[in-house]
Amino acid sequence: MTDATPDLRSVDLEKVGEHRFKAVNARGGVLTLGHGDDPDFTPVEALLAALAGCSAIDVDFITGKRAPFETFAARAEGQKVRDGGGNHLVGLTVTFDVTFPAGEAGDAAREVLESAIQRSQDRLCTVGRTITLGDDVRYRTGSLG
Numbered sequence: 001m002t003d004a005t006p007d008l009r010s011v012d013l014e015k016v017g018e019h020r021f022k023a024v025n026a027r028g029g030v031l032t033l034g035h036g037d038d039p040d041f042t043p044v045e046a047l048l049a050a051l052a053g054c055s056a057i058d059v060d061f062i063t064g065k066r067a068p069f070e071t072f073a074a075r076a077e078g079q080k081v082r083d084g085g086g087n088h089l090v091g092l093t094v095t096f097d098v099t100f101p102a103g104e105a106g107d108a109a110r111e112v113l114e115s116a117i118q119r120s121q122d123r124l125c126t127v128g129r130t131i132t133l134g135d136d137v138r139y140r141t142g143s144l145g
Contacts, residue, residue, distance in 0.1 A: 012144065044080065044089065047127075052076035052094050054127040058120035059096065063113055067105035073097045092131065 016022045019035040023046075034040030041049065052074045060072070074096050078089035096117060100106035121128060 047089075048076040048078065050127045051092065051125075051131065054125040055094050055117065055120040056096075058124045059098075059113070059116045062116035062119065063098075063100070063109040066112065067100045067103075067109035069109075070099040070101055071097070094128075 011023045011025050013021050013023050013033075016032065020038070020040060021033045023031045023033060031046060032040045033043055033046060036042045056072070056074045060069075063069070074094060076092070076094045078092040081088060081090055096113075098113065100109040100113075123129070
């Protein structure tokens with residue numbers, strides 16, 4: 001499970017039950033995926049979590065240099081459609097609801113919050129940039145070893 005190049009990212013997926021799979025990253029982290037009839041994340045929900053999580057980490061790094069959050073919440077959402085392009089999401093939106101402490105440090109964090117979100121959207125968030133820029137996904141069979 002080691003990456004051949006430092007820029008390569010991968011997860012391995014294995015079946016763990018009826019319509020249930022376990023994704024494992026190179027560090028041993030686990031995410032269970034299901035089809036929606038159980039508490040597991042569906043693949044679409046995992047995509048939305050990745051989108052919100054990617055930007056949340058960006059915003060945390062940028063604003064956290066100035067002040068810690070008092071509260072932090074984010075929501076990613078999109079509408080699933082079926083059309084000539086097949087199944088996909090439209091109207092993807094990430095909404096942040098954050099507060100910072102009163103005072104000079106909190107003011108400094110509030111001052112950069114919008115630009116931090118914009119930087120994440122325009123440049124930093126790999127998940128959002130991949131969705132926005134797009135690239136063909138190739139599906140194939142073969143040995144994983």
